[in-house]
Amino acid sequence: MIEPRPKAIYPPIIAVFNHKGGVAKTTTSGNLATCLAAFGYRVVLADLDAQGNATGSFGILPLPPIGAMDVITGRVRLEDALIPTQFPGLSLLPATTQLRTAEMELAAHERSHQALREAFASQNIGSHAHIVIIDCPPSLGTITGNALSAAAAVLIPARADPYSHEGLVNTWHEIKRLRQGANASLTVAGILLTMTGEDAAGDDVARSMRAEFGDQVYGVSIESDAKVTEAAQLGVPVAVLDPDGGAGHNYLQATAELILRLRRHARHDISTLAEPLSMVDAQNTLRDWRARLPGLQRRANDAPAWTAVQAANPDSDEDPGPSPLNAPPPPPRAGFGWGAMVLAVILGAMLGAMTVFLYNSIAGH
Numbered sequence: 001m002i003e004p005r006p007k008a009i010y011p012p013i014i015a016v017f018n019h020k021g022g023v024a025k026t027t028t029s030g031n032l033a034t035c036l037a038a039f040g041y042r043v044v045l046a047d048l049d050a051q052g053n054a055t056g057s058f059g060i061l062p063l064p065p066i067g068a069m070d071v072i073t074g075r076v077r078l079e080d081a082l083i084p085t086q087f088p089g090l091s092l093l094p095a096t097t098q099l100r101t102a103e104m105e106l107a108a109h110e111r112s113h114q115a116l117r118e119a120f121a122s123q124n125i126g127s128h129a130h131i132v133i134i135d136c137p138p139s140l141g142t143i144t145g146n147a148l149s150a151a152a153a154v155l156i157p158a159r160a161d162p163y164s165h166e167g168l169v170n171t172w173h174e175i176k177r178l179r180q181g182a183n184a185s186l187t188v189a190g191i192l193l194t195m196t197g198e199d200a201a202g203d204d205v206a207r208s209m210r211a212e213f214g215d216q217v218y219g220v221s222i223e224s225d226a227k228v229t230e231a232a233q234l235g236v237p238v239a240v241l242d243p244d245g246g247a248g249h250n251y252l253q254a255t256a257e258l259i260l261r262l263r264r265h266a267r268h269d270i271s272t273l274a275e276p277l278s279m280v281d282a283q284n285t286l287r288d289w290r291a292r293l294p295g296l297q298r299r300a301n302d303a304p305a306w307t308a309v310q311a312a313n314p315d316s317d318e319d320p321g322p323s324p325l326n327a328p329p330p331p332p333r334a335g336f337g338w339g340a341m342v343l344a345v346i347l348g349a350m351l352g353a354m355t356v357f358l359y360n361s362i363a364g365h
């Protein structure tokens with residue numbers, strides 16, 4: 001684990017936001033936060049979406065009684081609202097049902113967009129985290145305003161589909177608006193393409209986004225992977241469920257890229273992020289966390305609903321291809337495969353022919 005920062009230092013706060021819904025903001029927040037912890041940082045994942053999906057994605061359901069909104073309004077101390085996760089270094093500032101009414105409550109607040117920033121500063125968020133990740137709702141209300149006012153940078157997940165451009169443009173406008181008002185130094189921590197590789201049209205959109213936004217787009221993209229749904233149903237991040245392939249491994253690579261971008265950033269408070277552990281160490285940590293998941297084997301054997309997803313996507317267990325880390329392939333699956341079945345049919349036919357031949361020889365036909 002990396003040494004704690006001196007208390008006075010305000011950690012980099014990264015808001016994961018896109019004006020558009022369903023682009024993998026929550027999936028990205030949870031996986032980046034987990035991978036950052038695997039790289040050795042102390043991380044707070046703040047769930048500011050009333051849907052509570054980031055909280056639920058760590059198996060915390062129903063939503064707890066105390067959470068983000070209590071901290072924003074100063075009713076509860078940050079340390080009393082934080083929930084440690086099963087992954088060392090990662091704590092959750094959970095969503096609560098109050099977030100649904102938060103817009104109105106915050107609107108009455110004198111400096112309504114600054115409440116989260118002030119709460120984090122006064123409650124010394126730096127003593128709890130080297131870095132904070134905020135999962136934002138898809139709307140542009142007071143809650144998102146608070147997240148973007150508190151943040152040093154915005155990471156924008158964008159789905160490579162023909163409708164994503166408008167969402168990106170709106171998001172860019174919002175960032176500009178914040179820069180002219182509540183948060184003059186807000187920067188962009190890049191655009192991460194999500195759910196890629198689904199079809200040729202998506203590949204075209206991904207290419208044109210790279211052409212339009214250049215270096216802002218991450219080199220690695222997050223492929224569409226049925227294991228993401230499986231992980232969500234098991235209440236674990238896909239980076240822990242499958243650190244060696246598909247979206248899980250993409251998220252580990254995207255986290256390495258995020259860390260690199262932050263450490264090279266022109267803003268001093270962002271670039272002071274300590275040096276992370278190595279990629280190999282982070283991946284081994286994720287494998288270790290996977291091996292320790294107590295409920296995983298039991299729930300997998302219970303043939304949960306996600307087996308239906310796999311049946312609909314028979315390719316989802318294919319070898320993920322060469323990894324830059326030369327990670328070992330996933331263990332072979334037990335079971336009676338097609339190869340064995342074909343062999344059995346051939347052997348059966350040969351046995352039948354031999355029996356007929358012997359019978360004919362013995363019977364003297």
Ligand SMILES: Nc1ncnc2c1ncn2[C@@H]1O[C@H](COP(=O)(O)OP(=O)(O)OP(=O)(O)O)[C@@H](O)[C@H]1O
Nearest residue numbers: 021022023024025026027138195223224225228247
């Ligand atoms: N790489 C992926 N492959 C397959 N499915 C994915 C992937 N990433 C996300 N999903 C699925 O897409 C859906 C939307 O993801 P997610 O909830 O993270 O999006 P969101 O942007 O947070 O949505 P909202 O705007 O409602 O908050 C979920 O069902 C999630 O499991």
Ligand SMILES: [Mg+2]
Nearest residue numbers: 025026049053
């Ligand atoms: Mg979400």
